[in-house]
Amino acid sequence: MPDRASTGPAAGGPVPEPSRRALRSQDLMTLPVLRALLVERSVTRAGESVGLSQPATSAVLAQLRRRFGDELLVRVGRDYQLTPLAASLQSRLEVATDALDRLFGDDFEPATTSRRFTLAISDYLVTVLAEQLSRILADEAPGASLDVQQLTAMAQLDVDALLRQTDGAVLPHELVQGHPGQPLLADRWVCIVSTNNTSVGDELSLDELAALPWVSQLSRHERTTEIPPLRRLGALGIDPHVDVLTDSFLAVPFLVAGSNRVAFVQERLARRLAPVVPVRIVACPVDVVMTLSLRWHQTMTDDPGHRWLRGALVRAARLATADDPAG
Numbered sequence: 001m002p003d004r005a006s007t008g009p010a011a012g013g014p015v016p017e018p019s020r021r022a023l024r025s026q027d028l029m030t031l032p033v034l035r036a037l038l039v040e041r042s043v044t045r046a047g048e049s050v051g052l053s054q055p056a057t058s059a060v061l062a063q064l065r066r067r068f069g070d071e072l073l074v075r076v077g078r079d080y081q082l083t084p085l086a087a088s089l090q091s092r093l094e095v096a097t098d099a100l101d102r103l104f105g106d107d108f109e110p111a112t113t114s115r116r117f118t119l120a121i122s123d124y125l126v127t128v129l130a131e132q133l134s135r136i137l138a139d140e141a142p143g144a145s146l147d148v149q150q151l152t153a154m155a156q157l158d159v160d161a162l163l164r165q166t167d168g169a170v171l172p173h174e175l176v177q178g179h180p181g182q183p184l185l186a187d188r189w190v191c192i193v194s195t196n197n198t199s200v201g202d203e204l205s206l207d208e209l210a211a212l213p214w215v216s217q218l219s220r221h222e223r224t225t226e227i228p229p230l231r232r233l234g235a236l237g238i239d240p241h242v243d244v245l246t247d248s249f250l251a252v253p254f255l256v257a258g259s260n261r262v263a264f265v266q267e268r269l270a271r272r273l274a275p276v277v278p279v280r281i282v283a284c285p286v287d288v289v290m291t292l293s294l295r296w297h298q299t300m301t302d303d304p305g306h307r308w309l310r311g312a313l314v315r316a317a318r319l320a321t322a323d324d325p326a327g
Helices: 019-042 043-050 054-068 084-104 122-141 160-163 206-211 228-235 250-255 267-273 302-320
Strands: 072-077 081-084 115-120 146-148 166-171 179-194 213-217 241-246 262-266 279-282 288-295
Touching: 019 043, 019 054, 019 084, 043 054, 081 084, 115 122, 122 146, 122 179, 122 241, 122 267, 122 288, 160 166, 166 179, 166 250, 166 302, 206 302, 213 250, 228 288, 241 250, 250 267, 262 267, 262 288
Parallel strands: 115 146, 115 166, 213 241, 213 262
Antiparallel strands: 072 081, 166 288, 179 262, 179 279, 179 288
């Protein structure tokens, strides 16, 4: 009777342990679900993102908990939070899944891709850049699609999470450190008032800026998300009286129109909306230029599709600003 050890896949050599081989295969199959669970922090949303039902996703979560000997997700109130182990796994998981995607994925071809790109950008950038970017997509990648997410003040407070969940975010250049970036465009902050505000002339003084009611973007409570010209006023000892607060740059001129309010907006946006909103630009003692940069997670740097997207955004920005005096 032949020796049983010689009947394996490589006679005379060691036979792989079935349990360890199955474990590795099982780990690879659960990677996408684990990644989705850590990003979404919700069984339902994680299942939707990978195409699984909620019971199936719950079953994988239970399997992962046994595998790691850790809860991974714990309920706090109505939400789930990552355990310390899960948080430590997140960055390593991004690197691993990105490497696997590049290993097994096809080369990126813009003309034939059906990839969906997710960008977190403000409505200012949509107003200025969307037309040019849409033309590039239609000409070069007609099968690609965009998921445009409104950039909010709260999202800017956790940039690392934001970049893990998107293909990139366009943010003030100085706001983000430690992530790859590409400058896109510059613009000036200008003061606007309503065209029927006769109490304000062609120029605003510091005293008027201190006395007038304001429309402000983003958060009055988080100084890090306050727009730079308001921070500059603060450095001058002026604490603006915020009458209206909004997360939308596009809404600001409409909230100024017909009132005695004043606001800072990007010059490009003010000039774009001038034909439809009764506001006017007035000279201001505070002169601030902003630079917006595309930021992305480092695991996306070498991704061919992401490289194409970055190039498309740079070209769109050049087209949008080519004949524009702002910035």
